[in-house]
Amino acid sequence: MKIDNLRVVYRTDDTETVAVDDFSLDVKKGELVSIVGPSGCGKTTILRCIAGLLQPTSGKITIGDKECTAPGSDRGMVFxxxxxxxxxxxxxxxxxxxxxxxxxxxxxxxxxxxxxxxxxxxxxxxxxxxxxxxxxxxxxxxxxxxxxxPAVILMDEPFGALDAQTRNIMQEQLTKIIQHSARTIMFVTHSVDEALYLSDRVVILTKRPSTIYKIIDVPWDRPRDRADPEFTALRKKILEYLEMQNVMED
Ligand SMILES: Nc1ncnc2c1ncn2[C@@H]1O[C@H](COP(=O)(O)OP(=O)(O)O)[C@@H](O)[C@H]1O
Ligand SMILES: [Mg+2]
Known part of the structure; x- marks a missing residue:
């Protein structure tokens, strides 16, 4: 899946909100990419565009050689x-x-x-x-x-409403599912821990309008060990990146 220069502007009577700007990303087949970013930065907006539920102001999303302009069975959504x-x-x-x-x-x-x-x-x-x-x-x-x-599965904070223990169990199960059958997944979460546990890459967004701040390659095999010092160190680094977004806001 290829996302090219996505831009989304919400217009109401008297305001204009640029939710997403200059967002480009290539997601490889079988890859699980997480998107993390400050609340309200535009994560759901990006997924809704890919799902075909929202028409971007400009930019293009393609799966294979097909452009995604409406919902289709090549994309599945988990809410x-x-x-x-x-x-x-x-x-x-x-x-x-x-x-x-x-x-x-x-x-x-x-x-x-x-x-x-x-x-x-x-x-x-x-x-x-x-x-x-x-x-x-x-x-x-x-x-x-x-x-x-579906060619691509879109997950918008799917485990966000679950208690911590259930959430961990779900993350383990999802890990097993993707090990059994390669799945292309875009996973939105505000948990850095969850993103690192699950993903091949973590995309860190800026505050609104969301553009890509950094992309982190996660080098470890699955299942992953949260207690591993390397895991903890990378989690800390990503949290620091996210904190910098908040500092910039003030
Ligand atoms: N339908 C809409 N009309 C106007 N503004 C919207 C609409 N949907 C979202 N927004 C605004 O766009 C921004 C991004 O929203 P969203 O994509 O839901 O963020 P996130 O999922 O990262 O929390 C927010 O400031 C939100 O208030
Ligand atoms: Mg959201």
Whole structure:
């Protein structure tokens, strides 16, 4: 996926907010890239543009040789608030996209169950959403995105609503999933620790309008050890970069 010179200006009656400016990034196939940056800097705006939910003011996003101007099945999104259908079961939620795409019932069920198993929810396939914990709900969200085999998966602070312990478990599970099947993922988070634990690269944004401040290559194999002095040192360095953004704001 290639993002070229993305710029987004929000206009209301009397104000103009430049949310994103001069944002360019190449994401390789199978790569997990995290985006971290100050709150309100434009992270969600970038993901919404890639998802095709928001038309950028200028700039271009392409996957392969196809330009992304509207939502499409080549991009899957996982939301912080899960955005599941509460009246449907786990399996029915995971099947939803395939229903829309006209996938035959038998194939739909087989694929849905495969991904429900991959996220460890096979015992809950017929449960309703309100019967699930937050972590389980987000596993449904992830299965629902994976099952469509999108070229790119977009995750907007997907574990942000979960408690610390559940969050760590989810990060481990996501690590396993990407080790089993190479997935191209853009992952927005405000946790530097999470970004370092998961990503191949960490993109640090400036305060609004977000442009790229620095890109950090994360050199370690997975699973990673948070207690490793190298991990701790790199985390500290990125936190210092982010603090500098706040200083510049004052
Ligand atoms: N629909 C909108 N209309 C006007 N301003 C918006 C809109 N959506 C977001 N913004 C503004 O754009 C900036 C970036 O927002 P967002 O992308 O949600 O940031 P982040 O996800 O990094 O917290 C913020 O200042 C926000 O207030
Ligand atoms: Mg956001």
């Amino acid at each position: 912080q608030d899960f955005a599941l259908f509460p009246w449907r079961t786990v399996k029915q939620n995971v099947e939803f996209g395939m229903e829309i795409a006209g996938v035959p019932k038998e194939e739909r069920e087989e694929r849905a169950m495969r991904y429900i198993k991959a996220v460890g929810l096979e015992k809950f396939a017929d449960s309703r959403i309100h019967e699930l914990s937050g972590g389980m709900k987000q596993r449904v969200g992830i299965a629902r995105a994976l099952v469509m085999h």
